[in-house]
Amino acid sequence: MEYIKIFFINTALLITLAYLANLVFKHTISHASEQTKQAAWIIMAIFAGWLSSFFGYRLDDNVIFDLRYVPLIISAIAYPQPLLLILIGVSTGLLRFTFGINAAAGAGMINLSILGLICAALSPWIRRSPVSMIAKGLVVVLTVNFFNAVNIIIFGVIPFYEYVSKIMPITFPAGMALSILFALIARDFHLEHRRMLEIEQVNALLSEQTNELHKNKIILEERAKQLMLASQYKSEFLANMSHELRTPLNGIINLSELIAENDDSIDREEIQSYGSLIHRSGKDLLLLINDILDLSKVEAGKLEIVHEEVNVSELPAMLFEQFDVVAKQRGLDFTIKLEEGLPETMVSDPQRMQQILRNLLSNAFKFTHKGGVSLTVRREKRRQGAREGFWIVWEVKDTGIGIAKDKHLSIFEAFQQADGTISRQYGGTGLGLSISRDLARLIGGFITLQSQEGKGSAFSLYLPAAGQDKA
Incomplete structure (x- = not known):
């Protein structure tokens, strides 16, 4: 036992x-x-x-x-x-x-x-x-x-x-x-x-x-907020567009009606003035329509890009001729500077480059009341994502109203501006920067922004300088 x-x-x-x-x-x-x-x-x-x-x-x-x-x-x-x-x-x-x-x-x-x-x-x-x-x-x-x-x-x-x-x-x-x-x-x-x-x-x-549901709830709330904002921006865009389209259209209709009803009481100089106003209104109307068409082409992936040699010094000279008149009319300084070390030519789409730079310069002059606007072209080595190399930088700098920091991303979205009511004072559809950003991506570059409210802005268009490193 x-x-x-x-x-x-x-x-x-x-x-x-x-x-x-x-x-x-x-x-x-x-x-x-x-x-x-x-x-x-x-x-x-x-x-x-x-x-x-x-x-x-x-x-x-x-x-x-x-x-x-x-x-x-x-x-x-x-x-x-x-x-x-x-x-x-x-x-x-x-x-x-x-x-x-x-x-x-x-x-x-x-x-x-x-x-x-x-x-x-x-x-x-x-x-x-x-x-x-x-x-x-x-x-x-x-x-x-x-x-x-x-x-x-x-x-x-x-x-x-x-x-x-x-x-x-x-x-x-x-x-x-x-x-x-x-x-x-x-x-x-x-x-x-x-x-x-x-x-x-x-x-x-x-x-x-539970955490996943909470995250999804936050995402859904954010998307609902974005949809609401998108709806608001599109409503503002339609209101702005109706104003932007009506102004030149009314001018064309009214002035052409005056010319058609000419009873020999209007002299030749006045008719020429009316014709000049009709021509200017038609150009403004064409620019608006082109902006809308360009945006739709970019979003549909049907915008054609042509790569050819672009003269680096010739393009700034053309832009100077175009905007020097605007600068003098508004009493602003306009300077163009080409820094040392630039190649003579680069490969890109000259039409789209001009379109981007015209948009950036137009905005700079539109929102600048005193001081001036400058275009500086330089060569810079920079890493962008996985790519590191030399870039040709086209920097448009102004002394205008500037952009609040929390609006630096949203202004590049279609139908959006830094201030929803800004178009009432300055005009425009809010499509220029969105089109410029998309065009820059299509030609292999990108746009950066440095700005402070009340102290001006600097938009820089970076385009690759591949094959030009020996210059």
């Missing part, structure tokens, strides 16, 4: 240790890496085997009967990995020497090492077999208990007849029963742990879905 008492004490100790280990696992390493969890399991299993020996039944000064192999059984079911099981078996066997170095300790070390190898041999079957976990556990319990008895018979220091007739009839069934009992209790711990993990995973998934 002493064997059974000690085995029950061993089982109680192992259950207590498993319960404490479960608590420690929940509150310390439950979120640790898999390697950390395995290391903790190995340490706990080896310590549990040593604890069983410490409270085992001492037949004499050297021989100890205990359930030190039970942690190995549980390890084979929980972590069926050969190296891990061999490590637990050999380490538990070596700890037997802490109770004395003798023949019985050597037999105990050999016994646990062999049991570790047997569990390692069973581990591939445990991982791959389709049978239930209960069936696998029963096979492991029976196998380990059987070979434990066989090893004691072969390597043990107890005489064969005494062990087989007096000890084994008690220890073998008791060990089997208590191993099964502990395995069932450990299985409950394992199931509880798995349920906790599933709950944590479900909570994490719900939290992730």
